[in-house]
Amino acid sequence: MSQDFRLDNIGMVNRNKKISFTFNDKKYFGYEGDTIASALIANGVHLVGRSFKYHRPRGFFGVGVDEPYAILQLERNNERDPNIRATEQEIFEGLEVKSVNCWPSVNFDIGAINNFLKMFFPAGFYYKTFMWPPSFWYKIYEPFIRMAAGFGEASIKHDKERYEHKYEYCDLLITGSGPSGLASAYAAAKNGARVILAEDKPRYGGSLLTSDVNIGNQTGVEWSEKIITELKSMSNVIVKNRSQVFGYYDHNMLVMSERIGDHLPKTQKYLPKQRLWYIRAKEVLISSGSIERPLVFGNNDTPGVMLSSAAKEYMKVYGVLVGKKPLIFTNNDSGYETAIEFKKNGVNPLILDTRKEPSSDIINEAKNLGIEIKFSYVVVAAKGYKKVKSADIAKISDNKKDLSNIENIECDCICVSGFWTPSIHLASQSGNKSEFNEKIDAFIPKKSKQKENTIGSANGKFTLEETINEAFDKGYEVSNKITENNNKVSIPTVVEKKSTDHDKFWCVPLPKGKSYKRFLDFQNDVAVTDIELALREGFRSIEHVKRYTTLGMATDQGKTSNLNGLQLVSDIENKVVPQVGHTTFRPPYTPVSIGAIVGREVGKHSKPTRKSPMHEWHEKNNAVFVDAGVWLRPRYYKQGNETLFEASKREAKNVRKNVGVCDVTTLGKIDVKGPDAAEFLNRVYTNAWLKLPVGKARYGVMLREDGIVMDDGTTTRISENHYHMTTTTAQAANVLSHLEYYLQLVWPELNVNVVSTTEQWAGAAIAGPNSRALLMKLFPNTDVSNEALTFMGYKEADLFGIPGKIYRISFSGELAYEVNVESDYGNFMWEKIIEVGKEFQIQPYGTEALSTLRIEMGHVAGSELDGRTIPHDASLEGLVSKKKDFIGKRSLSRSAFIKPDREKIVGVVPLDKTTSIPEGSYIVKDPKAKLPNPKLGHVSASCWSVEYDNPFSLAIIKDGKNMIGQKLFAMSPLKNKTIPVEIVSSHYVDPEGKRVRT
Amino acid sequence: MLYILCPHCGSRSQNEFAYGGDATVKRPELNKEISDQDWDNFVYLRKSPRGKHLELWHHISGCRQWIKVERDTSTHEIFKTYKADEITE
Known part of the structure; x- marks a missing residue:
């Protein structure tokens, strides 16, 4: 090869x-x-x-x-x-x-x-072309822009790679392992600080990898290897390569993306592809270095035109020549280092220096090596289409305005150096306002905003000696603040070549009669003429110019283009750069994989999954599950080829006819204890609680302060000062926070404690006419007769040797009981219920049947208590005490809440007794009325009534009480359905509530 | 992400907490007459100051205590944190 x-x-x-x-x-x-x-x-x-x-x-x-x-x-x-x-x-x-x-x-x-x-x-x-006619947007412009936009195409398949998140705390985070990063890490680590040193490249050392310097008695490369080796051996130091700190957030939280598997052919089984580190650092040293600035001339985007520092790194790190006939175009001494490296490797470069008569060690060395140098010379334009073939060069006048002696010379690459731009992005993200430094024609960080300091060339220090001294001092100073140790390491001596001032010239004028494109932003194709046009069209703020021209808005975020853009704007406007200011730096510093941001929180891991102790039984018995918040609940138990509709109908019917059992473990449960518990409940719930006897349950409704129903449920007085509160599955966490808020902040004088016991108890609701018979067999030693355990009664009972609790409460409207045992016995309880219940034709029922049962009974649930309803709307006004005060009571007398035609819950039955009404349908008087058709309300829940074998829905409609008996229409524009309906009472089945009491 | 000193647990990341709004709002006493205007102010109206703000945070993934945090709303600087009963403004 x-x-x-x-x-x-x-x-x-x-x-x-x-x-x-x-x-x-x-x-x-x-x-x-x-x-x-x-x-x-x-x-x-x-x-x-x-x-x-x-x-x-x-x-x-x-x-x-x-x-x-x-x-x-x-x-x-x-x-x-x-x-x-x-x-x-x-x-x-x-x-x-x-x-x-x-x-x-x-x-x-x-x-x-x-x-x-x-x-x-x-x-x-974009703004000019894609304006008219508006109808073109959807069909022509948008598809066109979408096709043209973006680089590459994302995979639409599921990413099988593994990404991880990691949280880390440290005393000192150092971003970049160049000379300043290494020196400060070493000084701080030796002083006992817990240090993380992050390097975005595979190799440590930064500029030391390519510069011709000595530190102590070693070359820059040897010194950096020695320091890194020692740092890696220290237990208080984490050293990471291929790791980019890309975001600086509040309270010294920084985020770093570590590329672990990107360079490997196949990621190893347990190794993630990338890992995102959330690092909380007590102090941060930003040693992110600087990036070389381009010089601007005609066709400066031709392949073969590149940064001179890049050309040098390709030689020194990779052993690769970017060209064999290089032209070096520079306004400072850095270009000479690249030229010298070419020469050392047997290639003869030509240097064009914009300066008139510069003199320094490096320039002299280049001269002594016999490198050809032309002073006061510039590249006018690169020639060649797919690769640089030659360059038009010219002498430039002292005022940098006029070109003369234009000639064409052959070359195969043009290495440009327009001096250096400190990478102040992280400092800027932390809130640090930067300031313009005239000496280096660039912005450097000003006063620290968070606990951050910027060092080295990122702070505008361009000599190694300054950098090393500053870094050792800062490393010690910052670590001393944290550890209070005084171990100071000695600072090595530095040998480097002295350089002289750079030239402020950076943009080559066009020769007469030429219109070369001179690019500022190489990724978004923003040229000098675009900025000029934006200014001519009246854009002044640099933020506007940026957005109008897209300067610096590409994926590289203008790392090489921003400053030249600012220079150009200030030149045209006759301002100085600090007057123009710079655009805001925002995270991320470099693009970050979406996969890394998401981490392991994908698919089933995107949220926790909670399962009841009976989950395995449900699985074995063909339960089809549904997400209820983070819980998985059986929706129905499939028999044969049953559909959801068929199965839920069968299950609900069996409850009405025989007996069913439903897993209600997911209900929120809160223990309320203390001498003032009754008083507290009395303030929390709308109804009266002071006289509830021990061994009795009561249904309660709680409001928010704005009068809206927050939650409902039963609460049972277990003993004198101990209540067992239940909440809906969805609101359990909110209710606990709500109770804690009032106990800790509003009424701290109440002696009450609350704690969640949701996971402590497994619950089974046994409902149906056969439920008492079943209960008698489950608890043979306990009297569960209608007299001994009345409706809303409570008993502790022995379930085959296991302590159980029986609550005679009903959501289904049937004679029903809820049995609780400690979670670990949940499956035991469930299997016993099924086993003993066989002779009573027991069947488990899921949430779909549960819904059917409660809807036809007119019991409200989440779809009615939707954050917009007050007790009246849900026909719960009977539970609102007129005598006592409670949370949210004052709001109930607000004028909108006492309007006579206030919404109220009603039942809805289709006239044809066969067409199901889609949930969310509007109830209207006239289906053909002019749009917008005034709506009376909406359908909140629908079911197939198993009692009457026809569809039944609940709706919340204006003046509901007086609408009963009226013939109206349910309209669902989504399903394109208009259904004639009759309004009936929301209590469709057993309106007197006899079943639960028999 | 903020780093909040819970007076019960120590410094913890913001994602352990839930925000609870203005800590200086006082709930009107129970069983006391109050005008519509005053009640509306209590339920709905909150100041949104730039600068120092005493606010409630609930340490939901920690000790479950409501705490008071004095924070600068523009810089996010946290000056001091208090237990629920420490200051009653």
Whole structure:
């Protein structure tokens, strides 16, 4: 295998391990440690994509997180992973990647016609083009925009990979393992602080990996290896590579995404693909470094134009040449380091320096090496379509306005350096207001907002000596604040080449008669002319200019474009950059996988699942389950080929005729204890509670302060100061919080305690005419006769040696009992009930039959107590005490609540006695009335009455009391149904309530 | 995500708590006459101050105690936290 652009004696990839992968279905080789970018460049491939708007050819611009161009789509195990940066994704055996945003291929892309139509795509073209006629939006514009938008295509299949979340606490979080990160981590760790050091790249060391410096007696690389090795051995330090801290949130909470399996061919069984860390740090040191700024000139987006620091890193880290005839275009000394590296590797570069007569150690070294340098020279335009072939260069006048001596020279890459932009994103996210530093023409963090400090080049310190000194000091200072230890490590001496000032020039003027596109934002195709147009059209605020032109709004969030954009706006407006200000940095710093954000909370794990102790029995007996909040409840027990309708009818009928048993474990249960418990209940419920005797239950309704019904249920006085309260399944948690609120904050003088006992008790409702006979067999030693255990009575009883509780309460309207035992005996109880109940034709019934039974009885539930109804609406006004005060009582006398035509619950029966009324239907007087048809109310619940064998519904309608007997219509526009109905009493079955008392 | 010092349990993440609104609202006494206006103010009207705000938080996934938190609504800075009965403003 020969790779034309691979260097033999340099780089950190593992030459002993070759790796094959495919790019656009063609096979390539690389080495372990290569990224897709470095491996492709080694193979001479520079064309990897097409730009967003004009579909211009795209190559590689950077070498890491700042990459605006090389966005690819990864395909593995038949799954697609879009938005992969080729500069970050490491290769592995069998990796398949593809170009995006091009059709039919990256080499021949039809969309490139946009490039020749670019006069039709100026800034804001969306707003101008897709305006009229409005009817075009839905059918033409939107599909068109959707087709054109985005890079790549997400897999629509379920992601089988595993993602995890982790919570971590530390004294000090350090973001970035460059010289400042390493030095401060070392100083703090040695001083006893619990440190997390996060590095987004696979290799630690940051700029030390590519710079020619010495720390102590070692090279930068050796020193960073030594520090990392020692840090890893310390028990108070967590060191993580491939880990990007992308968000800084309130109270020093930072979030980091760790890429664990992204670089492996197949994730190991128990290893997640990615892990999201929620880190609560006492202090944060932001050592995220800086990103090189581009210089702006004609066609500066041509493949082969890239950052000079990237070119250097491709050589030093990956042993890869980005070109063999490089042109270095710089306004500062950094470009020289890249040129020197080329020269050392046998390639002759040409340096164009915008400065007139700069002088420094590095410039002298370049001169001594015989590198050709042209001062006061600029690149006017890159030439070549799919790859740089040559460049028009020119001499620039001292005032940087006029070009002369334009000539064309051959080159195969242009390495640009427009000085450095500190990565202040995290500091800015923490709330730190940045300030513009004239010396470096960039923003740096100002005063700490949260417990954060920014160090190193992220803080505008561009010499290693300053960086190392500051980092050691800060590491000690911050750790000392936390640990109060005084172990100070000595600061090593630093040897580096001194550099001189950069040139503030960054945008090459157009030569007369030329109209080259000069790009600022390389991913969103925003050119100098777009910004100029936006300003001409009256946009002034930088936030508006950003949104109008989409500058900095691509997935790279303008890491390489923001500052040049600001410079341009301030130049045109004759302002200085700080007057223009910068746009807000928001998390995430880099795109984060949705999978990582979701973590393990997918599918069944997206919420907890609660099961009753009898769950297995239900499963074995063909129960079909339904979600009731987080509980799983049997909806019906399927026999043969029964439908839901058939099964629920059979179950409900059997309750009315024989006896049924229903799992009611899910009902909320709250123990209310204390000498003031009766007084407390009296304030919580609308009805009177002071005189309830021991051994008796009572139905109660509780309101919110605004008079709306909050919940209902029965509460039983177990002993003098002990009540057993039940709530609906859905409201259990809210009711407990509600009670705690009043006990802790409003009436702390009441001596009462409440605690949830929902999970302590398993419950079975036994309902039907045979229920007492069954009970007598279940509790042979207890008198359960109608006289001994009256309606709403309570008894403790022995169930085959197990302590049980019998409550004679009924939701179904039949003679019914609820039996509770401790949860662990729940299944025992259930099996006994079924076993003993056989002779009484017992059948289990689910929530669907339960609903049927309660609807035809006119008992209200969640669909009536829907957060909009007061007791009157649900016909519960009989339970509202006129004598005493209670929570929400004052609201009941508000004018809207005492209106004579206030809504009230009624029954609804279709005139044809066969058509079921869809829940949610409107009740109207005239189905043909002009729209909007005034509605009287809505249907809240529907069932098939097993008592009368016809459909029956409950509805809450205006002036319901006086509507009984009227013939109206139920309309369901959703189901396109209009059903003539008669309004009847909501108590359809046994209106006197005789059954429950017999 | 806020980091709230529960006076009973210590510092815990916000996701253990439920927000409970203005802690200075006082429920009118029981069995006392009150005008429609005053009752409406109690039930519906809340200030939304920028800056210091004494508010209720319920440590639902912890000790289940309601606590009072003095927080800056614009910076989220928490100055002090109190047990339910510590201050009665």
